[in-house]
Amino acid sequence: MSDAYFAFGSVQVEINFEAIDALFERAHAQGRDSLFEYEVYDLLKASGAETPPPCVLLERSGRFSDEQLSVLSGDKVVLKIVSPSIAHKTEAGGVRVVENRPDAIRSAVRRMLYEVPDNYAAALERDPGSAPEPYRGLTGEPLVEAVTRDLRGVLMVQFMEPDSTAFGNELLVGIRKTREFGMVITAGLGGTDTELYAERFRKGQALTIASTALTDGGRFFELFRKTISYRKLAGLTRGQRRIVTDEQLIECFSSFIDMANHYSPDNPDAPFHIEELEINPFAYADYLMVPLDGLCRFTGRSGVRAPRPVERIAKLLKPSSIGIVGVSASRMNFGRIILKNVLEAGFPAEDVRLVKPGETEIDGVACVPDLKSLDRRLDLFVVAVGADQVPALVDELVALDCAESVMLIPGGLGETAESRERAAGVIARIDEAHAAGAGPVFLGGNCMGVVSRPGHYDTWFIPEEKLPPLAPGDHQRAAFISQSGAFMLTRLSQCPFLNPAYMVSMGNQTDLTLGDMVSHFAEADDVDVIAVYAEGFNDLDGLNFCRGVRRAVLAGKDVVFYKAGRTPEGKSATSGHTASLAGDYAVCESCVRQAGAIVAHSFTQFENLFMLAERLNGKTIGGNRLAAVSGAGFEAVGMADSIHGDDYSMTLAPLAAGTREALQDLVAANRLAGLVTVTNPLDITPAADDHVHAEAIRLLATDPGVDAVVAGLVPMSPVMRTLADPDTPMTMEDERSIAALLADLLPQLDTPVIGVVDGGRQYDPLVDRLKQAGLCTFRTSDQAVAALAQYMDGRLNAARIRAHQISDDVLE
Helix, strand or coil, X not given: CCEEEEEECXXXXXXXXXXXXXXXXXXXXXXXXXXXXXXXXXXXXXXXXXXXXXXXXXXXXXXXXXXXXHCXXXXXXXXXXXXXXXXXXXXXXXEEXXXXXXXXXXXXXXXXXXXXXXXXXXXXXXXXXXXXXXXXXXXXXXXHHHHHHHCCEEXXXXXXXXXXCCCCCCEEEEEEEECCCXXXXXXXXXXXXXXXXXXXXXXXXXXXXXXXHHCCHHHHHHHHCCCHXXXXXXXXXXXXXXCCCHXXXXXXXXXXXXXXXXXXXXXXXCCEEEEEEEEEEEEEECCEEEECXXXXXXXXXXXXXXXXXXXXXXXXXXXXXXXXXXXXXXCCCHHHHHHHHHHHCCCCHHHEEEECCCCCEECCEEEECCHHHCCCCEEEEEECCCHHHHHHHHHHHHHHCCEEEEEECCCCCCCCHHHHHHHHHHHHHHHHHHHCCCCCEEEECCCCCEEECCCCEECXXXXXXXXXXXXXXXXXXXXXXXXXXXXXXXXXXHCCCCCEEEEEECCCCXXXXXXXXXXXXXXXXXXXXXXXXXXXXXXXXXXXXXXXXHHHHHCCCEEEEEECCCCHHHHHHHHHHHCCCCCCHHHHHHHHHHHCCEEECCHHHHHHHHHHHHHXXXXXXXXXXXXXXXXXXXXXXXXXXXXXXXXXXXXXXXXXXXXXXHHHHHXXXXXXXXXXXXXXXXXXXXXXXXXXXXXXXXXXXXXXXXXXXXXXXXXXXXXCCCECCCCCCCECCCCCCHXXXXXXXXXXXXXXXXXXXXXXXXXXXXXXXXXXCCCEEECCXXXXXXXXXXXXXXXXXXXXXXXXXXXXXXXX
16 A cells, blocks of 8 residues: 555644655656655655645746746745756755746746856855766866756745744754664754754754654654744744644654655665655745755665674673684783683683694693584684684684684774775675575674673683773673773773673674674663663664664663764774764764663763663662752752753752651751751751761652752761771771661662762772762762763653553554
8 A cells, every 4th residue: 555644643644655656766767866846845745744835847948928927826936946966056046036927037037047057166166075976077167068957947936925034933854864873854943054053052952863763753743842943833932923733743743754764774665765855944834834945865775784693692692612713822812811811701611612723722721723623513703813814714614604603803804994805805705694594693803802791701802910800799780882892991990890791892893783782682681781882883783773772771771872983083083993984973862862772971971870870770760859968068059050961950859748857856866956957958067977877868768759869978077987997986897887887778778879979089998888888979979960860861761762662552
């Protein structure tokens, strides 16, 4: 059936895909990869969107009677140049408003047909890099002639007076194909200054961006409602009146989203792919959405890489047997370090095989001369040889089918110009095997390897004495996935209390991708938290990644995400390091956040959010109401000052009457009544001892109106037991110390509690002890509140996603 119907409340959208296919087929037959503006209007009619204004094509070679030029109503008409190569018509003088008289129209059309080629050619000569392909290398009269030859004519469009020409009363709506995330939809402030608005307004206020595969018209509208554009259109700003209904906007968004998903590279049945469809702007006349300009570019259907046997990731992470090639028998090279780390992590030596000609054993591990001599099929094979040897090894591994998974440690695969051909050959061989339903999965190249605590192995090639010591006790139910092994290593060194079960260095994603790995851990029953550092995604793997994030969130897991390459300079650096292109950061952040991840914007934020997720994933977060307590007045004020940011917002919880009464009894019993006023934030003064701090935390955390507690544990207070020296009365080794009291209290609380120790290096042992007790501890109050607020905002967003899913399941 060619028509699609979608209901959102009382809104219904009908799309005639056969008519749209015909538009693309006709343009394609004429050698075009774009639609003329009047064809874009025909596409909008077929999409079920608002009816575009009446228009007439005045072909370049035509002669038109007065009757033909008088078919449109109104006092004015709009004339627009029609050319497959001139996208921005206004800058070339290709848009004019003239009186609706035949002689005025005729005169303006003739002038445009001569002036526009001159204007456009002059602009291209000033900026040759912007020239479309047909005009590259042309200048002067040949360029003008080429532009003139491409002119189809002039489009005469009925002029419709907008309800308002005030700032913000025009809307941009567009869909486009991105390399990493497939089809995305954008909506926001329209007009010629759209890019300026997006740059100048705070994030999310000018433009809303979302993956069309992960949203629908109604949900996208909820995101759009947060923009300045919506507030203007809905008459929510001073001096404004509503000029469009919510139902119209939802209908428009629904239509664009469904067209995007139908003409998407993610749809194997798509006859064409929409590269870009943009209406900029829609204006409004008497509650009608009037498209004033539109463009559409498309391509034919393209192929995709063969599916990877991702089920074998389980063998990679929990292997029963490991093979290694590249181990030196005489020195501690990378391969020998890997072997040493594998064994010291507890993997049985009898289940390890080394491919090493001329040796029978190294470090108690059996050696074989080549892959053909292996006595068993391996779950994991680690390649630690030079990059120049990798292609032949890959060929042999595929041909012999002797391993379930392969780890490619070597760098130099696709990172430099001279190595790209080698990398392309490796990828082609792997894809060929996967297309035939064969071959292992490959992690890397240029990866540091994997530390799998459940799998009892470590293939990092870092000597043990340079590795950060793992935190004492059991590991966390977390997975750390990083495209950069060095990033993972330094974060763990900086924050050793991050203690994930799995640490996976992805490298260049020659085969396995970030999306594959996140999708695996989304289903893993021993992981509750997934932390990801990404530099770039393979084609369409950003969408695969987002789907994995969504599955993880629906399973109740936390996903923390940091994306490098947010600036042009950052993109260049990432591309050189990982051989993966860094994409549009705004699209990436929007799509990943929409999927349910908590997005960090700095390395410190990433560490903080990861720590919070590891320790607070099992706590209940029902809202964003904060209670704060400190023995220092400045700290209490600083906590209150930090509850709002660009990416989060919290409120100070109003304390229940019972909580106030209990706190007043507490301060009175400890002779603090004359010093403390019970408010939120609560300043309990430096005279409050460890017991008062712990009891105040307990009372605040059990208040039904409090969703989280931040506690400033002022270490220099004369009555607090915060010192490392066991021989002082103020030692934290005392069972009455705040560290000991919180170790007993925190497991009893369902409400998240975090701490602040704002003091010098002498209090580092206290911070370590509190973290061992399970308290996420920060060194400044503003950092603590900001991190907690951002984490809670992410958890609440995930809860909304799960609620939507439950609602959808009920409706189905």
